[in-house]
Amino acid sequence: MGGLETGTEPAPYKVVETEKMFRLRRYFPDDPGVDASHIILVPPMMVSANVYDVTEANGAVSVLHERGIIPWVVDFGSPDHEEGGMERTLTDHVVAISRVVDLVRRVVGRDVHLGGYSQGGMFAYQTAAYRRSEGVASLVTFGSPVDITAAMPLGIPANLVVPGVELLGDRFFNNLWIPSWLARTGFQLADPVKTAKSRIDFLRKLHDRDALLPREDQRRFIEQEGWVAWSGPAVAELLRQFVVHNRMVSGGFVIDGDVVSMSDITCPILAFVGETDDIGQPVAVRGIQRAAPDADVYETPVPAGHFGLVVGSTAGRLSWPTSAEWILWRDGRGDRPDAVAPMDASTTVGSGISWANRLSYGVGQVAGASTAVSREIFDAVSSIQRTTVAVAHESVRTVPRLFRLGQIQPSTRISLAKLMSENERRTPHNELFLFENRVLTHEQVNTRIDNVVAGLISCGARPGEHIGVLMDTRPSALVVVAALSRLGAVAVVLASGEDLPEMLKLSDTHAIITDPTHLDEAAEVSDRVLVLGGGSGDSRAIARADGDKIVDMEKIDPELVRVPIWYRRDPGLAGDLAFILFTKTQGRISKWSITNHRFAMSAFGAAAAAGLTNRDTVYCLPPLHHASGLLTTLGATVAGRSRIALSNGVDPETFSFEVRHYGVTVVSYTWSMLADVIRSEDFDPAQLSTVRLFMGSGLASGLWSEIVEAMPKARVLEFFATADGSTILANIGGDKVGSMGRALPETNAVRIAAYDADTEQLKVDAETGFIYEAGAGEVGMLLAHAAQRFESNGPVLRDVFRTHDRWEITGSLFRADADGDLWFVGSAQNLIRSPRGIVYPIPIQEALSKVALIDQVTVYGVGEPGTQVAVAAISLRTGSTSITPTALRVALGEMPSDLRPDLVWVTDEIPLSESFRPISSGFAARGLPRPGAKVWFRDAEGRYRRYTASAAKDIDWSSPTPHAIDRTQN
Structure with missing residues (x-):
């Protein structure tokens, strides 16, 4: 009939601010709180704000206030009784909490502490990350999971749960909501043994009023009063971002259009860990240490389950007094609490709940122990061989791509733009581009593409026309390439530099789309320049735009463009020309024409080899004009429906920050692009724990081995693809460093x-x-x-x-x-034709790249074919000043003597292309290196000796016989 009358009174509070999303309670309003510390407490979405004041003696607000802390509580109300409540998103909650932090700081004039129970603690983490910890003195959380998939409730393996959760989030909760009774039932079912035990204990004590009274307020809260409805969009976003994608750990979740990572948290953190918590399991809670590496993270173990962390006698005796002591310590008003210690995140498998804790918590919990043990056994088996379910799930993802690739005929409609249209129809609100803390969804990107198409039509562009693209790798460049595909035009992807005029001539291109950064360069070589997007020269672009030779496309209103009758969205057929790329070999520019079919081969093949899904965030480092940038990265990412994170440059600090910030799982590269990152003194592999795969082309064997050694949990997927896409090889296994593997299926x-x-x-x-x-x-x-x-x-x-x-x-x-x-x-064009026969440059480069002191290597021939001298130029790593002949002999020892380089010399620097490929043309043009202390020659026995002026006189480079030896040299 409603329970027993306990006679307890709730703690006094005053609602000091009311907004659409929340009411802010200030407890104990009669206490002026002069020089007091302040904490804002956040409830979970499905739990009433009264969770912090359930019992008079042990309630959070009362215990904190007794110890000199002023508590503030965010009350989201019950969404089903609030205007627009059932449309609330997770972002709405985080932005509201951030607003509360600003309100309280303004009132109290100091930074405030932020705390939360269960999902309320997750909100606190997300808010601190969203604010970059500004105004947050510390975080205090109770049973708040971070690495959610590491320990799912009830010990169920994540790879069994996640596919179903993804379906629920995408198809179910976007349109429905969870009533309060269902939230209560779900909480109780999460620990059915304890729920049954509590009810049995209650029934057994019905005759003893005095025995029931101490727990009556708590019982009524759990059984009826403590639950509120849960808005569907908020549930869907929670499931998608933090369960399916686990972005509390990986980073790259989105709040109010901003990319946010837990690594942005720098304030101190205290996490209360329930030793028998089967909802916020210890392993999941301790994930905060990896997710926020720049924060000082502490923990307090509590011998309680999930609810007991914040309500009941244990909470009143341990959780809340320790929280008060922590707050005072962080504010410089006390010592560190005895119960607080640096977090121990050493347990990374299982739930983190020991058998002893389960048994001491109650015999009924042994059932939960068996569930967890089953999960640990499952994890152990999975580490040896993937389960049938996992294989089936991968097949569902991969086989259709390869099947579709195999069905493509010349008349099949397939193109980059069509794939992007298909992705928009499937998941319009999923993120696609991440760049400079901005987020663009599939819907926003496709809208932008359509607007650019309208601008192109306004400027006279037509299907089949060759139009140059000279832009930095940023969202606007990818949009332009996709817009040309949507129009049916041919995107001629250009690289800046002295070869630009020849590229335009070879491709019969008379118009260029550029960004403001490359405007001057484009205007010098073309009479028709269309300027689009941001960059360093926006004002200059506007000033120079005359509407004829230079057109500012940002001024074109797409709504006013009259679309011609001939326009058909995404008209590209497999046999149609889609892109033109260029390669440079021995100083000569070659044009590579890529059809939509060959683009599809690269896109679907690479996506299948990399196992890309919508759970991946691909970090795109290669320039767009390189085949790896256009085909392997952009194409595979679109085919895999993954997110694309774009970078402004490749340097160790930016790389580590953006990988954590965006939640990168796959890194694309070309050539030696990753060398400075991996070899940096500040490189910390632990900060890149989310990366599962490096994929690209041109990776030297030495650097490949360094990556594998530094990050053994990540895999390298090396591709070899001709620029036109006729051949696509992939080293999928990754066990043979330096091999190009085999042809991808269906290519x-x-x-x-x-x-x-x-x-x-x-x-x-x-x-x-x-x-x-x-x-x-x-x-x-x-x-x-x-x-x-x-x-x-x-x-x-x-x-x-x-x-x-x-x-x-x-x-x-x-x-x-x-x-x-x-x-x-x-390449057949790059062979070195020496007097003793053919010398292959790539094996030499690969062998020398494995020497620890060597940074870059390039091998080239000097002289006329038939009399060429094979020369290897090497640059040394920072801190290295010389290399020994012994190191060269060991590095090249497995090669036959006549296939080794004739000369090896150390240069201060080897120039690199935009794709980080070593350039040797300048060295070859200068001829043989001069004799000196940093040059060695190969003697008759295949050993390397110092190349002095006298030695140079004794060597006849045109002779096929072994070189003469300067006997005066040691």
């Missing part, structure tokens, strides 16, 4: 044809007329099966290995090992 099959490098001809079987296939270990020409007749760029041969087959010559030389994995040895 063009590859074979290695026997090749005579001296005559530059494929080797023909005199009897059959077919081409020989190279044997294991034999260097040959890589051929790609030309299944689609409409898109071959390079020379295509027919009747190669059998009648009526078609193979495209890639121009790249490989060898296959005994397992069938492929190893790149160099």
